[in-house]
Amino acid sequence: MTSDAPGWDAIDARLETFYPGVEPQHFGTLIKFALGGPDPLDGVSFYPREDHWHLVSYGMSDLYARDDDAEPTEDSGWGFEFTFRVARAAGETEPPMWAANLLQNLARYVFSSGNWFEPGHHMNANGPLRQDYETDLTALAFAEDPELGAIDTPHGRLQFVQVVGLTTGEYEAVLHWNSQGLLDLLGERLPLLVTDLDRPSVTGDPEARATIEAGRQRDGSSTGVLMVAGCGWSDEDDRIRLRFQEITTPMLARAIPSRLPHGRPMLLEGDGGQRIFLNPADVFAVRRPGDGVLELDLPPEAAAALPAALTPGSRPLPGATGVIIEV
Numbered sequence: 001m002t003s004d005a006p007g008w009d010a011i012d013a014r015l016e017t018f019y020p021g022v023e024p025q026h027f028g029t030l031i032k033f034a035l036g037g038p039d040p041l042d043g044v045s046f047y048p049r050e051d052h053w054h055l056v057s058y059g060m061s062d063l064y065a066r067d068d069d070a071e072p073t074e075d076s077g078w079g080f081e082f083t084f085r086v087a088r089a090a091g092e093t094e095p096p097m098w099a100a101n102l103l104q105n106l107a108r109y110v111f112s113s114g115n116w117f118e119p120g121h122h123m124n125a126n127g128p129l130r131q132d133y134e135t136d137l138t139a140l141a142f143a144e145d146p147e148l149g150a151i152d153t154p155h156g157r158l159q160f161v162q163v164v165g166l167t168t169g170e171y172e173a174v175l176h177w178n179s180q181g182l183l184d185l186l187g188e189r190l191p192l193l194v195t196d197l198d199r200p201s202v203t204g205d206p207e208a209r210a211t212i213e214a215g216r217q218r219d220g221s222s223t224g225v226l227m228v229a230g231c232g233w234s235d236e237d238d239r240i241r242l243r244f245q246e247i248t249t250p251m252l253a254r255a256i257p258s259r260l261p262h263g264r265p266m267l268l269e270g271d272g273g274q275r276i277f278l279n280p281a282d283v284f285a286v287r288r289p290g291d292g293v294l295e296l297d298l299p300p301e302a303a304a305a306l307p308a309a310l311t312p313g314s315r316p317l318p319g320a321t322g323v324i325i326e327v
Helices: 006-018 097-113 168-176 179-189 206-219 246-258 300-309
Strands: 025-028 043-048 052-058 075-087 122-124 137-144 150-153 156-167 225-227 232-236 239-243 266-269 275-280 285-290 293-298 314-316 323-326
Touching (some): 006 052, 006 075, 006 156, 052 097, 097 156, 122 168, 137 168, 156 179, 168 179, 168 206, 168 246, 179 206, 225 246, 246 300, 275 300, 293 300, 300 323
Parallel strands (some): 075 156, 225 266, 239 323
Antiparallel strands (some): 025 043, 043 052, 122 137, 137 156, 285 293, 314 323
């Protein structure tokens, strides 16, 4: 008999290889997103491990049977499902629902912005990962799940992308170096990259700090794309206004000097599909290729002035005629 959810079955089959005979605690949505419900994920399963919960999402890929005349695709849906490994205390039986809510929020971001996640991506959460809980974890990195990897489904390829909590200091190291280097450091201490809200930052270890600094000097910053909530641009009366939320500007001000002055471009992924390409150049230039994309060629004067311009208020950007920065 043909399944009415072959994508879902493919995910379950992959999990069965690691959790044979285990019935996870599964929490599904009451009203599916396609029918107007608020939650993009149709469900999240929690698998109990000795020291952590292993969460797996259902909803970023194509789960259900397609029409017979549907065109085949290389990737299933967005091409991935979220996983999340969250520390579990001995004897803990109640799954961490805050973690499922975080995955739903990430899914909403993808569906609303059109920006998807891949291993190597990272994001500032602009606050603690769990509300009303004292933790230093305020950011996220994304890696391929070290066990589940990627699979082929009847609807195309699917990669299990694991969410990994980072402290503020670790996220700064990612911005000035790269996420894979930082995750490798964490992996030496946390082989499955389990997110523990109570853990200290790896940057508190002098040896780790030395490794990060050596990597930054050797490799520079690989952060060419930043997902910036509240970022956007408009074109009015021969002026281009770049808009930012104040909460995101300290991160941007630290990240930009590791890219533009070193001859490396940067892409800011904003709200509503808007994108701002910042390119180091000898001469200032503006291009508007369409689809919400703005390209700015910034000479050294403008690139050097941009971090200082990211403070509350509205001001012109030196070296970039007609560009106004609004925070």
